[in-house]
Amino acid sequence: MLDLNSLKTIGRYEIGKKLGQGSKGTVYLGTDPYIERQVAIKIYRLPNDNVAKEVKKYKKKFFTEAQLAGRLLHPNIVTVYDADLYEDLCYITMEYVDGATFDKYCKPNTLLPVEKVLEMVFSVCKGLEYAHQNSVIHRDIKPSNIILSSEGQIKITDFSIAYVKRSQPTLETGIFGSPSYMCPEQIKEEPITERSDLFSLGSVLYELLAGLKSFDGENEYAIMYKIVNEDPPQIFDLRPELPKIIGEILDKALAKDPSERYQSAMDFAYDLRLALHDVQNTPKESLDSELLNYIQALPFFHNFTESQINEILSVTDVIKVEGNKTIIQEGEIDDPFYILISGQVVVRKGKKVVTTLEKGQCFGEMAYLTGEARNASIATKNECILLKFSSTLLDGLSEPIQLLFFKNFTQTIIHRLSGST
Template sequence: MDTTLQDPLLGRLLDGRYRVDARIAVGGMATVYRALDTRLDRVLALKVMHPSLAQDAAFVERFIREARSVARLAHPNVVQVFDQGADEGYVYLAMEYVAGCTLRDVLRERGALQPRAALDILEPVLAALGAAHRAGFVHRDMKPENVLIGDDGRVKVADFGLVRAVDTVTDSTGSVLGTVSYLAPEQIERGIADPRVDVYACGVVLYEMLTGEKPHRGDSPAQVLYRHLNEDVPPPSASVPGLAGPLDELVAVASARAAADRPSTAAELLARVRTARAALSDAALDAVPPLARAGEHDRSEDRTSVLSGPMIRTLPVGDDEPTTVVSVPATEHTARLGSEGLPPSRSPRRGLARRGPLALVMGVLLVLGLGGGIWYINSGQFTEVPPLLAKTESQARDRLSDAGLEVGDVSRRFSDTVERGTVISTDPGVGERVRGGDAVSLVISSGPKVVKIPSVEGRPLDQARKALEDQGLKPGMVTRAFSESVPQGSVIGTDPAAGTERRAGTAVALVVSKGAPVDVPDVTGTELDEARAELRAAGLKVRIDPQEVHSQHERGQVAQQSPRPGERAGEGDTITLALSKGPEMIEVPDVTGRSVDEATATLEAAGFEVDEDRGLLGIFRDTVKSQSPSAGDKAPKGSTITLRIR
């Protein structure tokens, strides 16, 4: 039965805005849904805290802190948070929806990755964490589940629900939060969380991508934690012979047990990754890993847990050295049934001796037959779909045949990310249980879809855009240019040019005609009717600016025009005219008796031009004897004041 049908949030309009359409994932602290923002008409992801945790003020505060923290991280590799709120006990975050899968999905399906692919994923993860570290935050829960890989190939880091300030050690209850397989030793021992715990987790993730399995495994979370504390992460080449030495060194330095031996931030580790990558040959980067074992691990270890912390305590045992005990929550302990109180079983030997060898043989055959039947009903008739992603069609057929399965429908689909001729997906999916002999359908990549750029020359802009979209292309940047032959508003050409082959989804730039070029005539200082007639005769339209301006021209005449005289405009373009209110009249300051320099500065500051009248003897003097216009009179702004120096 599909349990999502019982989810009370499905179909609900949360907070009067977000319509919950489907459940994407369930985590240790929250459930993630695909939703529609009905106000902005966009698809997004809603992360809704489990109702039981919403009653805990500390968890609610942590949830709100995630929204505030991630909203500050404006980075292309961080999942963006749009909104945060609560509705009738449901505390939620509205986040960017990334259509695609998680790194965990990739590891389950493919197992170990080629080094090039592993580094291609690790670098944007470190870039995102580096931005968080620079902003003063630590993620604290890095793992493949929190690395999203979009259908377009973009890598983003999600789930900053445990993000804390760098100087914060544990949560408000003293608990250590995280996922046991990726906790750094200092997190386990002392609850310390600085950027180096994210570096450690990235080292573990890199090991897992290169080998297809986690470095520390155990029958219980307690065993995993113990190994983090007491065992180094082994070199990946121990599990995958032939891996290059720089990859071993990267894993070793990132996952060093002593925090001081690790890079101090993700940005520092990113620099080392790029240096190591530059030293690797193409052959080393493209080394083919062995068949994956990633699907075997206990998925319960992938959940974020709240662990009582610090999780190390020391107990004295007699006169010997103290014994270190790793504490785990009670829910993770294995219950045991004691034998006390059970009646002793009767020995079957005496009865068997009486029945003889024939009865013994019959009993054994009966047990074997019954056991074999039960095994066949429960497991024997089933098998798992083997890992087929990125395998060629021939390889996929061979693997299905080896697994006792048939090949069903084979369809083909364009893909920008999966190599031509290799498997994109299967139905049933990889790892699912099917009956022996059942058919598995394959979807094979046809490679990227390639289309020809259509000819849109001479078409109006909106029609050209639609023609590009119909062809599977994206209309790109629009620039405008003069054209004697193409009407204004129609397309002159495209970049790339028509007939060029490009991948579907490529952006195509458009050059749109501004019409035939026209030299804008100078109509300033003319009457409005005269200006209109002259501009219309040049093939231009006229618009009157409602705001009149002061100018040297008489009231009602054209004071300014845009575009300016002499500039080029397209035929049919609009010229905006501003009419004059007449000159602005300003009171003339009194500068008589002042030095020429002082008088000139005062008049120019008031908005006047200055002319000097020195006469025959004035060239030897420097004092203003009179001025025209006289002090106190009003004169047009910009007019000339004559100073007489005698």
């Protein structure tokens, strides 16, 4: 068996000082001599098991982190470069981030300014939104898995127990994650979703603001009991100076029922941005600019340029609507149409549900195009963020933008007609 303490190289990589030790492996600072760059090397030891089936299973688990994180290329996610086996060891090489994990800023005497905390968690939301869009759920969001670099960048790391939605069911049963940051459904071994990560992130936000864990106890069982059955101490009892919206954000992120939580990381980020606006009195223009990259990734805007989206954001309304609220009423004469930024809406004709629309889709465009009464009712299934357009607004946009809207309306209508036949 190889002695990690005396190991100087692994594969082509030179091993330097130890950066950290976890239950799943040890992380070292390393060097890639081929391209002369520093890397972080996470080394796992294969189980001392004579059963070939178990060793094979462990290897498969090990490569999960490399396969998942390696396909996630985002400024707020640590980049994975390589993964391999070396004698009785497995190792992953990844981007080395010089900085500190969020743990450092979760203690009463090292708390950061509120606006800095909101900016940091906003960046985590951006990384999680990207991962979730790629069907990856992290399942272990906690302060020690998020890094604030010396240059001020936020990086999510450690996808070792992540889950790929719609993949083959290869995950073993049991409880995964770190007890203080688990969501109720993880503890109860119920299905997890993107909202599970958002509960964990809510716990991280609470700790960054309070300097205390949202759920703590004498042992893991006491902690898990509190997560399922109790609410955390009110943040205003610890930080009475915080704006009201921060309490509302924490209440929503830490809701026991997943349907009452934020439905997407984008939804979470939107409220963080509003809170940041309250704290810093940030002008609307700078808030709108944060939406740009996200909106560019929505299907409806795939053929719009950045400058065209900026023009749209300068005049349109971005609205947030609670779940189970009617947006469009069948039979009414009105011309606004909408594009879903996040959430879902349900389309009904009479009492019959026709379809459910997802983020990136538009609705209400037929009444705008024809000038006729609405032929269906549309209500939010859960909390939604929408772009709202009127005929006056669209008519005031430049001609190339109007043409793109009409082109995409046509494609949307054709797609819906083809799906109904």
